[in-house]
Amino acid sequence: MxxxxxxxxxxxxxxxxxxxxxxxxxxxxxxxVDTFTVDLVPVGDNGGFSFLPGQFNMIYVFGVGxxxxxxxxxPENTQRFQHTTRVVGAVTRGMGHLKKGDTxxxxxxxGTHWPVEQAxxxxxxxxxxxxxxxxxxxxxxxxxxxxxKFHRIVLLYGARTPEDILFRRxxxxxxxKFDVDIQVTVDRGTLGWRGNVGVVTTMIGRAPFDPAxxxxxxxxxxxxxxxxxxxFQRRGVPSERIYLSMERNxxxxxxxxxxxxYGPTFxxxxxxxxxxxxxxxxxxxxxx
Amino acid sequence: MIQTLEGxxxxxxxFKGLDARYIQLIAGCAKNVRFREGEIVFxxxxxxxxxxxxREGLVAVELMVPHRGFTTLQTVGEGDALGWSWLIPPxxxxxxxxxxxxxxxxxxxxxxLRRKCEDDHDLGYEILKRFLHxxxxxxxxxxxxxxxxxxxxx
Amino acid sequence: MSxxxxxxxxxFPGVLDALKTRGYQVIGPxxxxxxxxxxxxxxxxxxxxxxxxxxxxxxxxxxxxxxxxFFGYVxxxxxxxxxxxxxxxxxxxxxxxxxxxxxEEEKPAHRKMAFVGVRACELHAIAIQDKVFLGGHVVDxxxxxxxxxxFVLAINCGQAGNTCFCASMKAGPKATSGFDLALTEILExxxxxxxxxxxxxxxxxxxxxxDSKTAAxxxxxxxxxxxxxxxxxxxxxxxxxxxxxLLYANYEHPRWNEVAGLCLTxxxxxxxxxxxxxxxxxxxTDLTGDHAERWRKWDSCFTSDFSYIHGGSVRATAxxxxxQWMTHKLATWIDQFGSSxxxxxxxxxxxxxxAIDITEEVRAIRQSSASNDGGESGGKERHDSNS
Numbered sequence: 001m002x003x004x005x006x007x008x009x010x011x012x013x014x015x016x017x018x019x020x021x022x023x024x025x026x027x028x029x030x031x032x033v034d035t036f037t038v039d040l041v042p043v044g045d046n047g048g049f050s051f052l053p054g055q056f057n058m059i060y061v062f063g064v065g066x067x068x069x070x071x072x073x074x075p076e077n078t079q080r081f082q083h084t085t086r087v088v089g090a091v092t093r094g095m096g097h098l099k100k101g102d103t104x105x106x107x108x109x110x111g112t113h114w115p116v117e118q119a120x121x122x123x124x125x126x127x128x129x130x131x132x133x134x135x136x137x138x139x140x141x142x143x144x145x146x147x148x149k150f151h152r153i154v155l156l157y158g159a160r161t162p163e164d165i166l167f168r169r170x171x172x173x174x175x176x177k178f179d180v181d182i183q184v185t186v187d188r189g190t191l192g193w194r195g196n197v198g199v200v201t202t203m204i205g206r207a208p209f210d211p212a213x214x215x216x217x218x219x220x221x222x223x224x225x226x227x228x229x230x231x232f233q234r235r236g237v238p239s240e241r242i243y244l245s246m247e248r249n250x251x252x253x254x255x256x257x258x259x260x261x262y263g264p265t266f267x268x269x270x271x272x273x274x275x276x277x278x279x280x281x282x283x284x285x286x287x288x
Numbered sequence: 289m290i291q292t293l294e295g296x297x298x299x300x301x302x303f304k305g306l307d308a309r310y311i312q313l314i315a316g317c318a319k320n321v322r323f324r325e326g327e328i329v330f331x332x333x334x335x336x337x338x339x340x341x342x343r344e345g346l347v348a349v350e351l352m353v354p355h356r357g358f359t360t361l362q363t364v365g366e367g368d369a370l371g372w373s374w375l376i377p378p379x380x381x382x383x384x385x386x387x388x389x390x391x392x393x394x395x396x397x398x399x400x401l402r403r404k405c406e407d408d409h410d411l412g413y414e415i416l417k418r419f420l421h422x423x424x425x426x427x428x429x430x431x432x433x434x435x436x437x438x439x440x441x442x
Numbered sequence: 443m444s445x446x447x448x449x450x451x452x453x454f455p456g457v458l459d460a461l462k463t464r465g466y467q468v469i470g471p472x473x474x475x476x477x478x479x480x481x482x483x484x485x486x487x488x489x490x491x492x493x494x495x496x497x498x499x500x501x502x503x504x505x506x507x508x509x510x511x512f513f514g515y516v517x518x519x520x521x522x523x524x525x526x527x528x529x530x531x532x533x534x535x536x537x538x539x540x541x542x543x544x545x546e547e548e549k550p551a552h553r554k555m556a557f558v559g560v561r562a563c564e565l566h567a568i569a570i571q572d573k574v575f576l577g578g579h580v581v582d583x584x585x586x587x588x589x590x591x592x593f594v595l596a597i598n599c600g601q602a603g604n605t606c607f608c609a610s611m612k613a614g615p616k617a618t619s620g621f622d623l624a625l626t627e628i629l630e631x632x633x634x635x636x637x638x639x640x641x642x643x644x645x646x647x648x649x650x651x652x653d654s655k656t657a658a659x660x661x662x663x664x665x666x667x668x669x670x671x672x673x674x675x676x677x678x679x680x681x682x683x684x685x686x687x688l689l690y691a692n693y694e695h696p697r698w699n700e701v702a703g704l705c706l707t708x709x710x711x712x713x714x715x716x717x718x719x720x721x722x723x724x725x726x727t728d729l730t731g732d733h734a735e736r737w738r739k740w741d742s743c744f745t746s747d748f749s750y751i752h753g754g755s756v757r758a759t760a761x762x763x764x765x766q767w768m769t770h771k772l773a774t775w776i777d778q779f780g781s782s783x784x785x786x787x788x789x790x791x792x793x794x795x796x797a798i799d800i801t802e803e804v805r806a807i808r809q810s811s812a813s814n815d816g817g818e819s820g821g822k823e824r825h826d827s828n829s
Contacts, residue, residue, distance in 0.1 A: 018533050019533075022542040062734055103542025129438055158438070187437075189359065196363045199432040199433055223435060247751055256574070256721065258741070259720065261766075261774070264774035281690070287762035288756070288757075
């Protein structure tokens with residue numbers, strides 16, 4: 001399989017980064033009660049779309065507005081990509097009403113990516129909760145697709161209830177096909193659930209990885225990441241090998257509108273994936 | 289290689305730093321135990337005279353909720369301690385526990401250990417310190433569950 | 443120092459004419475609604491001749507001067523970002539069609555602009571915004587289009603304002619770069635003339651269009667002494683020593699709570715600040731739903747939903763928003779763009795309805811900084827006059 005390119009081409013109309021390019025919806029699939037995935041393909045022959053795991057697009061619903069959503073598909077596929085999202089506002093609601101054949105405007109890809117290539121030769125521990133699994137899914141595809149390059153791979157995933165577990169079939173397939181340790185837990189069990197119940201951060205303490213040779217990737221609610229970090233630090237993983245995906249309000253995604261500022265960083269261009277030591281001094285501060 | 293109970297106890301992170309004579313004493317109260325999948329470890333309301341360290345497997349801490357059935361609140365697995373009601377009067381299980389997978393554990397005679405802690409407060413302090421840690425971790429975890437972090441935005 | 447020139451005050455209108463004949467839209471200060479604002483100038487007589495301004499925390503008023511100086515005031519509520527980074531810009535229009543939608547980009551249509559009367563602090567502010575919009579990986583085409591072909595006629599301030607502290611921020615009072623032409627206005631003993639410094643060949647060309655001659659040594663000296671005097675008159679001071687580290691170390695300083703008790707989060711400071719650049723993007727549609735537009739508008743980090751993400755705002759309190767603004771302006775800006783974001787123009791002090799003074803806030807935090815094991819919060823100092 002080809003290595004990921006360093007500077008993937010942007011999908012947007014050549015010169016002007018505030019102009020969305022049209023992409024056609026190939027499929028809309030309901031994942032859970034409030035989460036769905038859209039599959040997008042290029043319109044005409046605008047060359048395809050490539051991105052690095054962890055990056056996001058600004059998705060424009062005609063006449064409604066634009067939101068930043070992480071790309072959730074396999075980065076090796078340049079002819080079709082996916083976005084998985086919950087319905088949280090007017091734009092995502094508008095998206096959820098679209099059907100196959102409808103058009104979405106895409107600007108992107110933007111942002112920094114998960115350091116999958118730097119993790120080669122090491123254990124990789126992925127900790128995520130809720131919709132946080134979606135931005136990590138491209139990285140997981142990469143890890144599975146290049147399995148021989150990594151030592152142990154551990155995925156710790158927390159969902160709200162068993163009905164909210166995303167990509168269940170895919171998790172099963174990875175578990176059965178690859179040498180990976182996938183542990184799923186829920187905050188609240190339901191009748192018939194015979195798996196883990198409890199917050200995902202409690203699984204870090206006994207997860208099988210070597211802290212001295214591990215890269216940790218975490219994505220989810222900030223509180224979850226805060227506690228996950230404490231567990232990683234308790235096990236001795238250094239801050240320079242822990243990566244988080246941060247989120248802030250976004251309008252332009254190109255570093256001009258000022259909304260996504262997080263301390264001295266702009267999440268649209270210095271993030272969303274951050275090496276933890278670079279944001280450690282502001283991470284635990286309130287209202288930054 | 290068959291490990292002695294004393295060996296297992298002394299290696300267990302929970303007992304790290306404990307004086308050798310206490311290790312011996314505690315090991316004296318311990319036994320290996322196996323459960324099949326779906327077996328009851330202890331029942332809500334029963335006398336709490338034991339505690340467990342899970343060596344392998346998965347156990348659900350549960351509560352019987354009318355109209356909902358046995359509801360799992362948390363699961364504990366390899367390396368986790370299970371049960372602290374043996375330490376606090378009325379020494380009664382507030383919750384039940386049932387295995388979700390075949391499970392191996394160390395079971396400790398809580399009644400016996402309680403007596404020994406009363407006799408030797410130094411031992412008592414060491415035990416309480418360690419169990420306090422277990423309780424705070426569970427509390428922290430429970431608080432995070434309560435926050436319903438993955439729930440719909442307000 | 444390059445050769446300097448001199449021309450009489452009666453020649454000044456010729457400068458504006460020379461710009462107009464070259465196709466420039468001439469923009470400069472004028473009196474309107476009780477303030478000196480920037481607007482298109484019909485002629486030199488539109489300038490605030492014989493006017494001056496009196497400014498303080500939360501206070502601004504115009505007074506008549508005893509003389510007929512063209513530029514005898516400092517800065518008003520407008521800054522040049524009004525023209526380079528306009529408050530409302532349409533980015534594109536779009537229409538639905540069979541294949542989805544078609545977008546038509548809106549190219550800025552305007553005449554090249556000549557800015558007349560740009561102060562040193564404003565030159566620095568423009569340079570700072572140049573860095574933001576033109577100095578990164580992505581260039582803001584809207585800003586670039588307006589900045590290209592821009593003529594800058596700078597004025598060296600003949601007096602400092604009561605809220606000015608450009609000297610502290612090393613952004614004035616003398617214009618040192620970023621201009622085509624820089625003038626110092628001199629009124630003395632019945633004479634009225636301008637000493638001119640050429641910044642670019644274009645500036646030289648405009649100067650040659652009017653009748654100017656090489657400045658005499660005494661005229662150059664006179665201009666220099668005006669610059670020196672202005673520097674000494676600054677109404678405020680701000681100690682920038684280690685300011686980035688100071689603010690980074692004091693995110694939880696009690697002073698933030700105090701200023702939050704006053705701050706209305708009205709956002710005036712961000713509107714008048716010449717470097718504040720935050721915008722929002724608004725997508726609109728007509729009633730048919732077939733035509734859509736995208737607009738870019740000025741925004742302020744003081745608004746309650748500026749930092750909104752799923753269900754709430756990250757910076758919900760006034761305290762966090764004031765802290766964000768000030769820390770960005772004086773500290774994180776340095777990490778982002780390599781310089782301070784503040785040029786010491788004093789506008790935020792003048793136009794704050796409750797007279798919050800950024801120089802006082804820095805002073806208070808410095809006095810009892812966490813890194814000094816500080817004690818008192820310095821609340822008593824709140825309404826003392828500037829030191």
